[in-house]
Amino acid sequence: MNRRIVLIAIALLLTILMGCETYTARSAKESLQTPNPVAEGELVTKYSLVVAEAQAKAEVEEAELLAEQERQAEAEERQRYEAMQESIASLQTEKSTLEKKLQESEEALAEEQNNTQSLKESLEERNLLLDNKDLTLSQEAEEYQTTIATLQSEIEALHKEIEENEQDYEMLSYQAGELENILSEQQSINNELQTILHEAELKHTAETESLKAAQEQRLQELQNTIDSLKTDNELLTAQLEEKTQSLEERLRLEQQRIDEAKRIEEERLEKQREKAEELRKAEEAEMARLAALEAEYQQIPPLEQLTLPRMYTTDEATSLSADNDPLNVLMLPLDDIRWSDPAMKNLVATSISDIKAPVIMVTGHMQNVIDLVRQLRRNAVLVEGGAIITSYRVISTTNHGIRVQFSNTKTIRLSIANLPEYKVFDAFTSGNDWKTLQKQVTSERTKMLERILAEGTVTEPTIIGASLFEPSYQDWNTFSPVLYRQIDYIWPLSNFLEESSFYDVYRATHFSADTDAGNTLVTENLKERIDYVYSRKVLPLQSSMLTIGGESIPDAQNIARYGISATFLIP
Known part of the structure; x- marks a missing residue:
């Protein structure tokens, strides 16, 4: 039903459009009115004829321009009309096609009752598309009518403008005649004035020529004098400026230089x-540094004049720890032979420079110990067998140790036990009777340990840095992974210290000798712990092996030494 209404509306629209009269240039030309001829008695001049001719020519050109514009508009309208006819034909063809499809769909609808609803929806969608196309064509037809109305309005406006131009032309023609009359009168007056002026000029010229000749002669003389003076003045001025500028420039440059x-x-x-x-x-x-170093060095006399214990003080400030603070201690066993390389002290000092330890225990050759103490430039006490470097205040000293103020309420005893002995190891490595030799030297070495321990009391917290030059009995047993240790042998010094209530700190803080050897002496034939940190009345928290600069690099005898770092809790 909607399609039929749309088709009827399109047919009516085409009939109306075909029945409308096309506005052409011919009808526009017929509607133009020529101006009225010049009324009798009106003044006709050459200027008015020229103006009229030019006006007529302009009107012809304007009419031709309007005709050309109208022809173009007519062509564009014809093209639009043909496009619309083609669109209508296309729509009619599509309509026929759709009607045919609709008929086929109706036949199919009768045959297939089950698919009725889906086909109906498809047809409704297509009908909606056709309705939209019909609506679009209707809108285009309305736009076409609007365009035609607009063109008619523009043509009427052009007619009105032509009428206004004709009225302006008539007014200008009248004004031109009036101007020609005024110009004629003005010309006659000008001729009379020209005659009078000519006579006056002739008289004035005769009078002024004589004066002018005399004045010109006088002026020429004065001008020559002025020119001469001006030339001289310019020359002198230029010379003066040149010399002044040159002098100023030289003065300026000289002043800048x-x-x-x-x-x-x-x-x-x-x-x-x-x-x-x-x-x-x-x-x-x-000089101050050298003087301070010299003053520090003077505290320690030459080795042959050295008496022990010996205090060594620097500008290092003493410190106190809190009661519950842990205590870090380093044990550094140096070579028992004097260093031949002067750089060794620097290597050892550099290797521990990043470790904050308020207590450092050093054993080895005394000159090596002194060199390291001077290199570190920290407060220290030289004792038998080595030195104790500490930032705590020293309360008292003995031959082998010192007592320091750990905190406001606690003190600690720090001792050195350095007991070099090479005969037993030599006999062991050479396959001789080392056990008999060990028994022979043990008595004197044990007495030395007794004297060291006797310098303190059993009740005070004590830490001993010991280089015993013999293994710990805890490292030697039948289950050891090292073949030469697989014997049950009680090394006497470690046994003596443990019987004296001292802890072997490294062994107490590690699982076993099988997994944590902790060797401080490494040679071609031996790997043993011969350097220790022992503690009594002090709780060991942890310990680890420590590389000691060049000492941990094998020397000419293929011997390398390692230190110990330990942490304690002071009860």
């Missing part, structure tokens, strides 16, 4: 003064 040289000299002198001051300060600092 002098200022620059003065500035450079001042900068050089200032730099020299700054450099001299820096050198002086550096020399003073170096």
Whole structure:
């Protein structure tokens, strides 16, 4: 039903469009009115004829332009009409096709009752599309009518403008005649004035020529004098300016050179003064440092004059720990032979420079110990067998140790036990009777340990840094992974210290000798713990092996030494 209404509306629209009269250039030309001829008695001049001719020519050109525009508009309208006819034909074809499809769909609907609903929805969608297309064509037809109405309005406006131009032309023609009359009268007046002026000019010319000749002669003389003076003045001025500028430029450049040289000299002198001051300060600092070092060095006499114990003080401030603070201790066993390499002390000091330990126990050759103490530049006490370096305040000293103030309420005893012995190891490695030799030397070595322990009391917290030069009995047993240790042998010194209530700190803080050997002496034939940290009345928390700079690199005898780092809790 909707399609039929749309088709009827399209047919009516086409009938109306075909029945409308097309507005062409011919009808526009017929509607133009020519101007009325010039009324009788009206003044006709050459100017008015020229103006009229030009106006007529402009009107013809304007009419031709309008005709051309109208032809173009007619062509565009014809093209639009043909496009619309083609669109209508296409729609009619599509309509026929759709009607045919609709008929086929109706036949199929009769045959297939089960698919009725889906086919109906498809047809409704297509009908909606056709309705939309019909609506679009209706809108285009309305736009076409609007365009035609707009063109008609523009043509009416052009007619109105032509009428206004004709009225303006008539007014201009009248005004041109009036102007020609006024110009004629003005011309006659000008001719009379020209005659009078000519006579006056002739008389005035005769009078002024004589005066002018005399004045010109006088002016020429004055001008020559002025030109001569002006030339001389310009020449002198130029010379003066040139000399002045040259002199000023030279003075300016000379002053700049002098200022620059003065500035450079001042900068050089200032730099020299700054450099001299820096050198002086550096020399003073170096002299002060050397004097301080010399003063420190003078605290320790030559080795042959050294008496022990010996205090060594520096500018290091003493410190106190809190009661519950842990205590870090380093044990550094140095070579028992004097260092031949002066750089060894630097290597050892550098290897422990990042470890914050308020107590460092050092054993080895006394000159090596002294060199390291001086290199570290920390407060220390030289004792028999080595040195104890500490930042705590030293309360008292003995031959082998010191007592220090750990905290406001606690003190600690720190001792060194350095008992070098090489005969037993030599006999062991050479396959001789080392056990008999061990029994022979043990008595004196045990007595030395007794004297060291006797310097303190049984009740005070004590830490001993010991280089015993013999293994611990705990490392030797039949279950050891090292073949030569697989015997049950009681090494006497470690046994003696444990019977004296001392803990072997490394062994107490590690699982077993099988998994944590902790060797401090490594040679071609031996790997043993011969350096220890023992504690009594002090709780060991942890310990680890420590690389000691060049000491841990095998030397000419293929011997390497390692230290111990331990942490304690002071009860």
